[in-house]
Amino acid sequence: xxxxxxxxxxxxxxxxxxxxxxxxxxxxxxxxxxxxxxxxxxxxxxxxxxxxxxxxxxxxxxxxxxxxxxxxxxxxxxxxxxxxxxxxxxxxxxxxxxxxxxxxxxxxxxxxxxxxxxxxxxxxxxxxxxxxxxxxxxxxxxxxxxxxxxxxxxxxxxxxxxxxxxxxxxxxxxxxxxxxxxxxxxxxxxxxxxxxxxxxxxxxxxxxxxxxxxxxxxxxxxxxxxxxxxxxxxxxxxxxxxxxxxxxxxxxxxxxxxxxxxxxxxxxxxxxxxxxxxxxxxxxxxxxxxxxxxxxxxxxxxxxxxxxxxxxxxxxxxxxxxxxxxxxxxxxxxxxxxxxxxxxxxxxxxxxxxxxxxxxxxxxxxxxxxxxxxxxxxxxxxxxxxxxxxxxxxxxxxxxxxxxxxxxxxxxxxxxxxxxxxxxxxxxxxxxxxxxxxxxxxxxxxxxxxxxxxxxxxxxxxxxxxxxxxxxxxxxxxxxxxxxx
Amino acid sequence: xxxxxxxxxxxxxxxxxxxxxxxxxxxxxxxxxxxxxxxxxxxxxxxxxxxxxxxxxxxxxxxxxxxxxxxxxxxxxxxxxxxxxxxxxxxxxxxxxxxxxxxxxxxxxxxxxxxxxxxxxxxxxxxxxxxxxxxxxxxxxxxxxxxxxxxxxxxxxxxxxxxxxxxxxxxxxxxxxxxxxxxxxxxxxxxxxxxxxxxxxxxxxxxxxxxxxxxxxxxxxxxxxxxxxxxxxxxxxxxxxxxxxxxxxxxxxxxxxxxxxxxxxxxxxxxxxxxxxxxxxxxxxxxxxxxxxxxxxxxxxxxxxxxxxxxxxxxxxxxxxxxxxxxxxxxxxxxxxxxxxxxxxxxxxxxxxxxxxxxxxxxxxxxxxxxxxxxxxxxxxxxxxxxxxxxxxxxxxxxxxxxxxxxxxxxxxxxxxxxxxxxxxxxxxxxxxxxxxxxxxxx
Numbered sequence: 001x002x003x004x005x006x007x008x009x010x011x012x013x014x015x016x017x018x019x020x021x022x023x024x025x026x027x028x029x030x031x032x033x034x035x036x037x038x039x040x041x042x043x044x045x046x047x048x049x050x051x052x053x054x055x056x057x058x059x060x061x062x063x064x065x066x067x068x069x070x071x072x073x074x075x076x077x078x079x080x081x082x083x084x085x086x087x088x089x090x091x092x093x094x095x096x097x098x099x100x101x102x103x104x105x106x107x108x109x110x111x112x113x114x115x116x117x118x119x120x121x122x123x124x125x126x127x128x129x130x131x132x133x134x135x136x137x138x139x140x141x142x143x144x145x146x147x148x149x150x151x152x153x154x155x156x157x158x159x160x161x162x163x164x165x166x167x168x169x170x171x172x173x174x175x176x177x178x179x180x181x182x183x184x185x186x187x188x189x190x191x192x193x194x195x196x197x198x199x200x201x202x203x204x205x206x207x208x209x210x211x212x213x214x215x216x217x218x219x220x221x222x223x224x225x226x227x228x229x230x231x232x233x234x235x236x237x238x239x240x241x242x243x244x245x246x247x248x249x250x251x252x253x254x255x256x257x258x259x260x261x262x263x264x265x266x267x268x269x270x271x272x273x274x275x276x277x278x279x280x281x282x283x284x285x286x287x288x289x290x291x292x293x294x295x296x297x298x299x300x301x302x303x304x305x306x307x308x309x310x311x312x313x314x315x316x317x318x319x320x321x322x323x324x325x326x327x328x329x330x331x332x333x334x335x336x337x338x339x340x341x342x343x344x345x346x347x348x349x350x351x352x353x354x355x356x357x358x359x360x361x362x363x364x365x366x367x368x369x370x371x372x373x374x375x376x377x378x379x380x381x382x383x384x385x386x387x388x389x390x391x392x393x394x395x396x397x398x399x400x401x402x403x404x405x406x407x408x409x410x411x412x413x414x415x416x417x418x419x420x421x422x423x424x425x426x427x428x429x430x431x432x433x434x435x436x437x438x439x440x441x442x443x444x445x446x447x448x449x450x451x452x453x454x455x456x457x458x459x460x461x462x463x464x465x466x467x468x469x470x471x472x473x474x475x476x477x478x479x480x481x482x483x484x485x
Numbered sequence: 486x487x488x489x490x491x492x493x494x495x496x497x498x499x500x501x502x503x504x505x506x507x508x509x510x511x512x513x514x515x516x517x518x519x520x521x522x523x524x525x526x527x528x529x530x531x532x533x534x535x536x537x538x539x540x541x542x543x544x545x546x547x548x549x550x551x552x553x554x555x556x557x558x559x560x561x562x563x564x565x566x567x568x569x570x571x572x573x574x575x576x577x578x579x580x581x582x583x584x585x586x587x588x589x590x591x592x593x594x595x596x597x598x599x600x601x602x603x604x605x606x607x608x609x610x611x612x613x614x615x616x617x618x619x620x621x622x623x624x625x626x627x628x629x630x631x632x633x634x635x636x637x638x639x640x641x642x643x644x645x646x647x648x649x650x651x652x653x654x655x656x657x658x659x660x661x662x663x664x665x666x667x668x669x670x671x672x673x674x675x676x677x678x679x680x681x682x683x684x685x686x687x688x689x690x691x692x693x694x695x696x697x698x699x700x701x702x703x704x705x706x707x708x709x710x711x712x713x714x715x716x717x718x719x720x721x722x723x724x725x726x727x728x729x730x731x732x733x734x735x736x737x738x739x740x741x742x743x744x745x746x747x748x749x750x751x752x753x754x755x756x757x758x759x760x761x762x763x764x765x766x767x768x769x770x771x772x773x774x775x776x777x778x779x780x781x782x783x784x785x786x787x788x789x790x791x792x793x794x795x796x797x798x799x800x801x802x803x804x805x806x807x808x809x810x811x812x813x814x815x816x817x818x819x820x821x822x823x824x825x826x827x828x829x830x831x832x833x834x835x836x837x838x839x840x841x842x843x844x845x846x847x848x849x850x851x852x853x854x855x856x857x858x859x860x861x862x863x864x865x866x867x868x869x870x871x872x873x874x875x876x877x878x879x880x881x882x883x884x885x886x887x888x889x890x891x892x893x894x895x896x897x898x899x900x901x902x903x904x905x906x907x908x909x910x911x912x913x914x915x916x917x918x919x920x921x922x923x924x925x926x927x928x
């Protein structure tokens with residue numbers, strides 16, 4: 001063996017090596033996160049900000065945060081994703097990022113003339129104690145009478161929670177900064193959570209077919225999935241307008257997809273145990289807008305709940321189109337049931353997504369053997385068990401897992417199929433298990449932004465794909481290349 | 486034309502119109518949506534291809550998640566570099582310190598993966614909370630008997646270029662630690678090739694055919710033991726000079742090893758890279774072999790390129806890449822295809838690079854440092870380019886504007902270096918520029 005460079009054995013690490021004051025049980029077995037199954041909070045907040053009309057997000061931190069997040073999102077959405085950075089220097093880190101924050105705001109206004117600027121913080125700016133809200137107030141004061149964009153902030157230190165906490169923190173932030181009280185309207189608020197642009201379009205179609213007036217927040221169905229352009233657009237079209245968000249306070253009710261949202265324990269948090277508020281909860285407690293929370297509408301049971309809620313809240317009948325979609329979906333369940341029954345699936349990704357997929361697989365006879373997420377809400381197990389009545393006790397549910405833990409588990413337990421984002425492809429490849437790509441991110445295929453998951457129609461696509469993947473796998477591995485199933 | 490931020494005007498020149506030197510090497514302007522990343526990124530991408538080392542990122546989850554398997558750097562052996570390890574710091578560590586977690590992570594990972602050495606990358610937060618990473622690395626190194634090298638790459642502490650320098654410093658610590666190995670007389674190191682899509686293997690084969698031995702590549706298909714003996718080489722051949730020039734200068738100073746800058750993109754530059762090495766070793770035999778090799782390669786390549794050139798003649802290209810040296814080669818390579826460069830820029834070029842570019846390009850070519858999507862889209866529109874050469878972040882800009890795109894960044898899956906690479910390059914450019922899909926877009 002080579003001699004290490006440092007021969008200094010008298011290392012002194014000082015008193016900071018005493019065990020941490022809490023959670024030392026976890027720390028003592030700590031092995032590092034290996035191929036994280038989660039992203040950092042500013043990414044989620046940036047996506048949410050992209051769902052407001054005319055909004056340019058600024059990440060208040062180092063240049064790398066914005067660039068990495070842009071690159072990650074662009075690889076999925078295959079769209080220009082402009083996110084500005086306040087580009088922290090060493091000086092800003094020592095003396096505060098106020099000047100950088102102001103410069104960034106000024107330059108974004110000059111370049112983009114945005115309606116809204118959404119500022120999301122980072123581990124760096126949070127730790128040095130930057131007060132972004134104060135910086136905005138100073139900027140506004142210094143600007144005098146000049147017409148300025150609307151400002152929204154999200155506190156998103158990346159050492160707290162995952163990208164989903166960031167996403168919901170931003171959604172709540174948007175609502176808090178814009179919603180107004182008003183005469184009770186007929187409209188509904190829809191908080192879809194982190195779903196695909198195609199899903200957002202799907203939800204809009206459903207509500208339009210119902211004849212329901214709605215506010216969808218965030219709505220990046222256009223901004224992150226644009227048609228071709230005649231000329232380059234600095235800010236893409238689409239997004240929820242400020243005027244609409246204002247009306248959230250006077251809605252008939254809110255419908256919120258996802259039952260975990262940002263209400264987790266934020267493992268590793270020390271300062272406070274105050275849990276964050278979801279947009280729906282905030283509107284309920286502040287404006288008395290009834291909040292209907294439900295899992296993502298994937299699968300017949302969850303979709304029924306969504307459609308029944310729409311019917312109940314609006315007093316309108318479910319359009320025939322959806323009754324037929326539902327009927328066809330169940331018809332296909334019957335056609336395909338034998339090919340999938342008892343197959344063992346491993347599912348992974350964001351917690352609310354995992355809950356939604358688990359409930360769907362549970363109702364079609366696929367056995368979820370492992371449901372894992374990098375998120376650490378502490379609620380995943382309770383929620384999954386709540387929505388999986390079929391094989392409740394045999395599901396292994398893991399909060400705070402990474403892809404290498406999933407990899408090791410799969411190596412040992414040999415599941416039949418992986419269902420989730422493209423990052424687990426390497427596991428599927430290594431173990432020769434089929435993978436169905438859905439959720440976020442899809443980095444190794446085109447069309448991730450157009451995957452439909454929600455509603456009877458979305459479920460139909462997932463069902464066909466999963467079933468055909470299993471049928472195809474068997475066919476590819478059979479000795480005879482048979483022509484009928 | 487839309488407004489260009491006034492602070493950025495010095496970083497944009499048009500050949501034939503502006504007679505001033507371009508401003509470069511500056512920190513990115515806040516709010517300008519720079520295409521650059523950070524110090525950490527610079528260090529991470531340079532050291533990443535060392536396949537038998539453990540790469541542990543000390544910080545919250547994001548920095549590791551976004552750089553997981555980010556480069557298409559291939560390894561002929563171990564694949565450890567393709568895993569993304571992070572201490573995944575939480576608020577608890579931000580308050581009480583992350584050293585215990587770092588220590589435990591290192592011990593557990595070294596026990597499990599048995600790497601030849603470990604690199605520990607410090608991120609923004611580590612610089613702020615003041616973890617003594619160096620002390621933890623020393624302790625683990627002593628306990629485990631392998632080198633554990635801290636790379637203090639806090640993102641805010643400069644630009645991506647400063648990260649390159651830190652990576653070079655880390656390599657420099659390893660170089661010279663193996664004095665037992667003897668190397669053949671005509672031995673070189675290849676610096677600044679990252680073995681994207683197996684490019685290094687092609688280059689090493691060219692040199693082998695000339696009778697030149699490669700001691701170490703830094704860092705494509707890299708191995709710790711090769712790095713240790715790199716000081717035994719007679720010459721450093723440096724590509725991607727932006728990232729590796731610091732190491733080349735350092736090795737010249739410490740070990741008296743001269744270096745030369747080369748590029749492997751395009752026929753001209755690729756051939757020069759071979760001839761220059763033969764010239765350095767003052768060997769007629771080697772030069773003859775190099776000539777023979779070039780002749781063989783070109784005799785099959787040129788006729789193949791003609792096919793593509795027919796369709797591409799007169800088309801216009803915009804280039805925006807990480808390093809300016811690559812941009813220079815691309816301008817030449819495009820000429821070989823009959824194409825004209827109308828916009829060229831880089832994230833990290835220096836004054837010399839930009840002067841070279843200015844000399845090389847035609848009148849009216851826009852030259853830009855540290856650009857952003859607004860400017861790039863504006864330049865493309867102004868110049869009527871048909872092709873954009875860049876990375877992931879530039880691709881949607883090109884596509885939305887209706888022009889072809891060639892991915893020349895570190896994620897690419899096609900080898901573009903060498904003679905074979907030139908043909909791939911022509912194919913890729915041709916496939917994109919000549920696709921019938923553009924007819925549906927208004928331009």
